[in-house]
Amino acid sequence: MARAATTTDAFNAIAEPRRRAILDLLVGGELAVGELVELLELGQPQVSKHLRVLREVALVEVRAEGRERFYRVNGPALKPIHDWVMRYERAWSDRFEALDVVLEDLKQKEDGDGASNEQGDGEGDDPER
Amino acid sequence: MARAATTTDAFNAIAEPRRRAILDLLVGGELAVGELVELLELGQPQVSKHLRVLREVALVEVRAEGRERFYRVNGPALKPIHDWVMRYERAWSDRFEALDVVLEDLKQKEDGDGASNEQGDGEGDDPER
DNA sequence: TTAACGTATGCCCATATCGGCATATACTGT
DNA sequence: ACAGTATATGCCGATATGGGCATACGTTAA
Incomplete structure (x- = not known):
């Protein structure tokens, strides 16, 4: 066996610093992917992937509006x-x-x-x- | 790059469930490696390796007594x-x-x-x- | 329809992992 | 010295990672 998947639980998901950074940005209110990409210094695909992980462990939730996706923190997942x-x-x-x-x-x-x-x-x- | 090393920080160290289990056992008081091995269902080398990781991020401290090593939690590392x-x-x-x-x-x-x-x-x- | 935008997904690869096993190191007792 | 106990380390293989890049998908505007 290798290391547990990052999507196993919140503990694994937040081990990645950039994912914590994303949550830190999102805690101020919802943001679209593009805004996150600008704020973090990271490519858009990478941000999307991190968001996917966070979504899979329910740390964030999405809201679609047009072609944009607004992400927000889902606090209880951190409990x-x-x-x-x-x-x-x-x-x-x-x-x-x-x-x-x-x-x-x-x-x-x-x-x-x-x-x-x-x-x-x-x-x-x-x-x- | 691959995933960050488990010894990068406490966040990465506690992502592993067994390492949390070790800390959970240690929170009741210090224990020798052998006692941990009995309590966890894991080989001795594996336990020693997990303890090494925990040591490297200062989540535990060791005390040697004869050939035994007593490990204890170092709380502040969790702050x-x-x-x-x-x-x-x-x-x-x-x-x-x-x-x-x-x-x-x-x-x-x-x-x-x-x-x-x-x-x-x-x-x-x-x-x- | 076509083009442009916003986002997600797929592929590649170097890397670190975790468990299993063998073995090295350290200390103790006879 | 030697055997025995307690712990640490090294090597292996299977696996998932995270960034880079290309590209597919979905929506809006021209």
């Missing part, structure tokens, strides 16, 4: 990514780090009559070693 | 993804949609002294709190 990445928020947010400290404190006071020295390790679960 | 995806939150969040309605209202009242009755979409209740 899976949002949800996934949010599971890691505590890993970078100072807010959560502070919260962890507080929780740790409370826990110790609750548990700890005996208060045997605990290393600040994982939280709730009990990882072996 | 770029978080930041990027958050720019689109209004595109799926009801909360933001509601906010948009309010802002639209305010704008109309500001602009229009004359109170031109545009879309008088009845304010409607806002069950969302």
Whole structure:
């Protein structure tokens, strides 16, 4: 097997920087392909191909008007990514780090009559070693 | 050119489902390679390779202990993804949609002294709190 | 109808991938 | 030193990629 297709899911689709660039332009409102071509520095066929990928994973939607096609972002398709990445928020947010400290404190006071020295390790679960 | 290297950035690294699976396991606390191999259904060399990719984009960090290597998540490396995806939150969040309605209202009242009755979409209740 | 415009598709190719397997490297215990 | 464990690396093959270019398709204007 090779790498998963870019059209597999939103994760694969947005791995390509130019596709993110397209979404970044589209977030301001819908644009026709030609406008995208001008804004990005890329050939029209390439832009069309990227748009196809984005369409296939539902990250964008199209509206035809005459011979032009206006593309717009379809936000909800990004939610899976949002949800996934949010599971890691505590890993970078100072807010959560502070919260962890507080929780740790409370826990110790609750548990700890005996208060045997605990290393600040994982939280709730009990990882072996 | 072909597709960008998986080690280009976090976006490319997490496009691979198994790498996300590894991170998902690691988020509970550090694990040795062997433990990952057991949990994932994948050969040890493959796991090591995925870990290498994750290491190269700083999504994980290693700690050697004897012949074992304990891997753990390095959250901040995910922040770029978080930041990027958050720019689109209004595109799926009801909360933001509601906010948009309010802002639209305010704008109309500001602009229009004359109170031109545009879309008088009845304010409607806002069950969302 | 014909020409021009806007967009999509097809073909080529160099490239990086991912899994499987064999093997190298590193550390530990006897 | 030697065997055994834990992990990393190298090579292979099948595959999909993304840009460049030509061209097909669909719509509008002359």
